[in-house]
Amino acid sequence: MTHGGRRARLLRLARVWAYLLWWAVRHSGESDAVAVDVDWWIECIGAPDLLELDHYSRFSYLAGALTEFRTLVHYRLRSDPFLRRCLLRALYRPATTLTLDADRIGPGFFIQHGVGTIVTADTIGSHCWINQLVTIGHDAKGRPTLGDRVRVGVGAVVLGPITLHDDVTVGANATVIHDVAPGVAVVAPLAQPLPRGDRSR
Numbered sequence: 001m002t003h004g005g006r007r008a009r010l011l012r013l014a015r016v017w018a019y020l021l022w023w024a025v026r027h028s029g030e031s032d033a034v035a036v037d038v039d040w041w042i043e044c045i046g047a048p049d050l051l052e053l054d055h056y057s058r059f060s061y062l063a064g065a066l067t068e069f070r071t072l073v074h075y076r077l078r079s080d081p082f083l084r085r086c087l088l089r090a091l092y093r094p095a096t097t098l099t100l101d102a103d104r105i106g107p108g109f110f111i112q113h114g115v116g117t118i119v120t121a122d123t124i125g126s127h128c129w130i131n132q133l134v135t136i137g138h139d140a141k142g143r144p145t146l147g148d149r150v151r152v153g154v155g156a157v158v159l160g161p162i163t164l165h166d167d168v169t170v171g172a173n174a175t176v177i178h179d180v181a182p183g184v185a186v187v188a189p190l191a192q193p194l195p196r197g198d199r200s201r
Contacts, residue, residue, distance in 0.1 A: 007049065011057060014064030021063055021073060021092050022056065024084065030076040036107035037076075038062060040127055041069060044110045067095035068114035075100045106148065121146060125166065128152075135159070147182070 025034045038058050042050050050061060062069040071094035077085060098114035106126035111117065113132035120137045125148035130136070133155045136144055142161030146152075150164045153172040158164065160177055168180045171187030180186055 010064065011061055014060040015057060018060040018063040021088060022059055024077055024080065024088055025073065028077055028080055033107040034073060034076055037072060037109060040108035041110055044129060063092065067093065068098055068111040071095045071098050071100060071114065072109060072111065075105065125150065
């Protein structure tokens with residue numbers, strides 16, 4: 001069976017399996033935010049065959065294939081009744097190594113490979129992109145705030161009561177402990193070769 005054929009088969013199964021989670025979203029106050037999330041995830045993934053799908057099929061595919069997306073949906077449903085949330089988390093398991101904790105996350109929040117990722121922020125704007133092994137967290141003084149369209153690269157650390165303003169990019173493995181102005185990219189130093197005599201043996 002071809003890759004496209006396998007995806008089509010899995011999508012048919014996902015459309016059945018994801019219905020209860022879809023129902024919960026549709027009956028929550030977060031359906032509009034999740035709709036934007038779905039479209040943003042499909043755009044970020046960039047697979048042409050996914051772009052052709054209808055909205056429910058897109059939701060079904062993401063819910064079935066990506067635990068990171070399910071984690072975000074559970075975050076969106078955090079105000080639902082406790083027993084319903086417990087049932088949904090049992091049926092649609094979230095990613096085990098991804099933490100989302102913020103007073104507000106705007107619509108269109110993409111998590112690419114959420115392995116070992118901790119997001120603990122005051123607020124996060126819309127259409128942000130977070131990669132794997134990222135820590136967005138608090139220190140003794142508070143938690144970060146992220147504006148709209150912020151992108152945080154692999155292994156980056158963002159700490160304290162600082163603000164990453166709109167359109168900020170944080171490069172891979174960068175550590176950010178001060179505010180970053182709108183549209184600025186901050187990066188970690190590049191690796192440099194050591195002279196032969198300085199190499200450890």
